[in-house]
Amino acid sequence: MNRAIYPGSFDPVTNGHLDIIKRSAELFDELYVGVLNNTSKSPLFSVEERVNMLKEATAEIRNIKVVSFQGLLVDFVKEIDASVVVRGLRAITDFEYELQLAQTNHVLYPSVDTMFLTAKLEYSYLSSTIVREVASFGGDISKFVPDEVAKRMYEKYGIEDKNN
Ligand code: PNS
Numbered sequence: 814m815n816r817a818i819y820p821g822s823f824d825p826v827t828n829g830h831l832d833i834i835k836r837s838a839e840l841f842d843e844l845y846v847g848v849l850n851n852t853s854k855s856p857l858f859s860v861e862e863r864v865n866m867l868k869e870a871t872a873e874i875r876n877i878k879v880v881s882f883q884g885l886l887v888d889f890v891k892e893i894d895a896s897v898v899v900r901g902l903r904a905i906t907d908f909e910y911e912l913q914l915a916q917t918n919h920v921l922y923p924s925v926d927t928m929f930l931t932a933k934l935e936y937s938y939l940s941s942t943i944v945r946e947v948a949s950f951g952g953d954i955s956k957f958v959p960d961e962v963a964k965r966m967y968e969k970y971g972i973e974d975k976n977n
Pocket of ligand 1: 822849884
């Protein structure tokens with residue numbers, strides 16, 4: 814079985830992430846979406862909330878498993894027996910960090926390769942950080958995230974959702 818993992822923080826999942834998920838699910842028999850449970854960071858959403866939002870947003874894709882992981886990505890890659898890590902590239906500014914990550918992972922576990930998908934032009938400016946910033950000031954995030962995610966973000970920030 815041709816199994817890949819798309820890892821990330823997904824705090825929260827954006828339409829850009831979802832585009833990468835849909836496209837990579839077509840390339841592999843099985844795609845794990847790995848949500849990092851990073852205890853040293855304080856995310857807006859708990860890891861359970863991030864996993865649940867991703868499960869909802871990807872419910873129609875049959876070959877996807879959304880799971881959380883802790884620690885080194887390569888250890889989780891071994892555990893689930895994946896051979897490819899998928900990452901999205903939005904712009905050249907992403908490249909340096911992504912190359913470093915890919916090469917480190919390959920040195921730590923030579924059986925794993927990283928495959929980059931370029932973000933669609935319409936999502937190339939988008940990041941979870943920007944979405945959090947806009948939502949925290951009550952701005953319109955309807956073009957950036959699924960409706961259900963937008964609703965939960967406004968709830969977190971104690972802001973009335975203007976679309977509902
Ligand atoms: O969405 P992000 O925050 O850019 O995702 C980064 C992620 C989760 C892929 C990366 O931080 C990661 O793999 N973290 C787990 C620890 C690890 O294995 N780091 C790489 C070797 S230093």
